[in-house]
Amino acid sequence: MSQMSLSLRDVTVKRRGKTILGPVTLDLPTTGFTIVMGPNGAGKTTLLKVMHGVERLTAGDLTWSAPHEIARQSQAYVFQSPVMLRRTVRQNLAYPLTLQAAPKSEIEAKVRDWAARIGLADALDRPAPRLSGGEKQKLALGRALIRNPQVLFLDEPCANLDGRATREIEALLADAHARGTRIIMTTHDLGQARRLATDVLFLLGGAIHDHGKAASFFARPATSEAQAFLKGDIVE
Amino acid sequence: MSEIWAGLQAAFWLIVTLDTDLVEITLRSLQVSLTALVIASAIALPFGTWLAIRRFRHRRTVIAILNALMGLPPVVVGLIVYLLLSRSGPFGVFGLLFTPTAMIIAQVIIITPLIASITHQAMRELWAEYHDLLISLNTTKRQRMATLIWDGRRTLLTASLAGFGRAIGEVGAIMIVGGNIDHATRVLTTAIALETGKGDFALALGLGFVLIALALFVNFTIHALSRTEREGRW
Numbered sequence: 001m002s003q004m005s006l007s008l009r010d011v012t013v014k015r016r017g018k019t020i021l022g023p024v025t026l027d028l029p030t031t032g033f034t035i036v037m038g039p040n041g042a043g044k045t046t047l048l049k050v051m052h053g054v055e056r057l058t059a060g061d062l063t064w065s066a067p068h069e070i071a072r073q074s075q076a077y078v079f080q081s082p083v084m085l086r087r088t089v090r091q092n093l094a095y096p097l098t099l100q101a102a103p104k105s106e107i108e109a110k111v112r113d114w115a116a117r118i119g120l121a122d123a124l125d126r127p128a129p130r131l132s133g134g135e136k137q138k139l140a141l142g143r144a145l146i147r148n149p150q151v152l153f154l155d156e157p158c159a160n161l162d163g164r165a166t167r168e169i170e171a172l173l174a175d176a177h178a179r180g181t182r183i184i185m186t187t188h189d190l191g192q193a194r195r196l197a198t199d200v201l202f203l204l205g206g207a208i209h210d211h212g213k214a215a216s217f218f219a220r221p222a223t224s225e226a227q228a229f230l231k232g233d234i235v236e
Numbered sequence: 237m238s239e240i241w242a243g244l245q246a247a248f249w250l251i252v253t254l255d256t257d258l259v260e261i262t263l264r265s266l267q268v269s270l271t272a273l274v275i276a277s278a279i280a281l282p283f284g285t286w287l288a289i290r291r292f293r294h295r296r297t298v299i300a301i302l303n304a305l306m307g308l309p310p311v312v313v314g315l316i317v318y319l320l321l322s323r324s325g326p327f328g329v330f331g332l333l334f335t336p337t338a339m340i341i342a343q344v345i346i347i348t349p350l351i352a353s354i355t356h357q358a359m360r361e362l363w364a365e366y367h368d369l370l371i372s373l374n375t376t377k378r379q380r381m382a383t384l385i386w387d388g389r390r391t392l393l394t395a396s397l398a399g400f401g402r403a404i405g406e407v408g409a410i411m412i413v414g415g416n417i418d419h420a421t422r423v424l425t426t427a428i429a430l431e432t433g434k435g436d437f438a439l440a441l442g443l444g445f446v447l448i449a450l451a452l453f454v455n456f457t458i459h460a461l462s463r464t465e466r467e468g469r470w
Binding site for chain 1: 366375379383
């Protein structure tokens with residue numbers, strides 16, 4: 001179960017004088033499956049990177065309820081285009097654990113367990129960069145979850161994946177959420193958002209236009225922009 | 237054409253009869269160049285990788301200087317090392333001039349920028365690929381460098397082999413600091429220069445063929461040992 005809540009106060013990110021995000025003020029509780037939605041360029045990825053601590057703030061404050069180092073070590077991030085180390089599946093899964101200098105026996109046991117969970121038990125010695133798109137994304141997810149993070153960030157993890165691969169990824173995410181991992185994920189897929197979200201953040205032009213429980217967001221969006229987005233209109 | 241043929245014959249007989257002089261200077265060539273390669277790689281591989289991942293003031297200047305140093309004229313390096321190691325020089329007290337150690341020092345100076353520059357190029361690309369993941373995993377700088385060096389080892393092998401190629405074929409600097417002394421500092425390249433000067437082209441060519449064979453042998457051996465081709469599948 002996650003023990004970390006997150007608080008953002010007037011967080012702003014500017015690049016070359018242009019505001020990409022903010023000012024954003026937001027509180028995220030210790031549990032939940034937050035889906036961040038919005039059109040392209042709304043600032044979804046930037047918001048995720050800000051929360052994860054890999055994007056520099058131009059202004060504002062971001063505070064985890066845990067000390068900075070512990071908070072960073074308790075998070076994992078899965079990118080839209082999965083980054084595969086030029087190693088085998090086994091070595092990719094083991095990598096986060098070797099960084100923590102975990103005992104070999106523990107690494108081997110966890111690698112086998114996670115390889116089975118992500119359906120790559122028979123591919124442990126295959127070069128990871130040669131996997132298919134869906135397999136790579138599952139491996140990236142397994143590698144993120146193998147350290148048992150309290151908070152998991154995912155940036156469009158199912159973009160460009162077919163239905164089967166998407167279903168497998170969603171099953172893994174639902175399982176992780178059920179085990180207590182706090183999940184914050186961006187997606188363009190409304191169906192996926194409806195299936196997974198406990199709450200939804202709707203971003204537009206770098207600002208939060210709506211934030212609420214998934215059921216109420218989908219039933220009664222608070223803003224006309226969110227309403228139009230849900231109807232499938234082009235929102236800019 | 238006849239001289240090339242005679243050279244081939246000379247090389248053949250030198251190898252078949254295991255000519256003692258040939259064996260001695262071949263082993264010395266290998267000893268000097270491989271030692272220089274190990275030292276230069278130990279400096280250049282981490283430095284090139286560090287340069288790829290670190291952002292600091294004047295970084296571009298450092299890279300430009302490094303690239304420029306790849307074209308260091310060996311004769312000038314030889315001259316500078318000579319002055320440093322000569323009796324009146326700052327390191328004259330060590331008595332290293334006209335020894336294999338002096339030749340190794342000169343070769344290290346010549347090949348380190350070459351290996352570091354190729355390493356930097358290769359690691360820059362790998363770093364661009366790995367950047368987000370390694371930052372996200374909150375890795376330390378040491379862990380990032382270790383990961384890049386390990387995953388880029390095949391490219392780094394090529395960088396080292398380029399350094400070895402330059403070292404084993406180098407003549408200007410080691411002639412100056414080694415002195416081409418028989419049974420002491422004579423290596424294949426300086427022996428070839430000597431035989432050419434004496435007009436013994438057949439022997440010079442023979443030694444040249446041995447040098448080429450040696451360079452190829454070392455390259456193939458290292459490739460085979462590192463299984464570059466079989467595992468070059470990333």
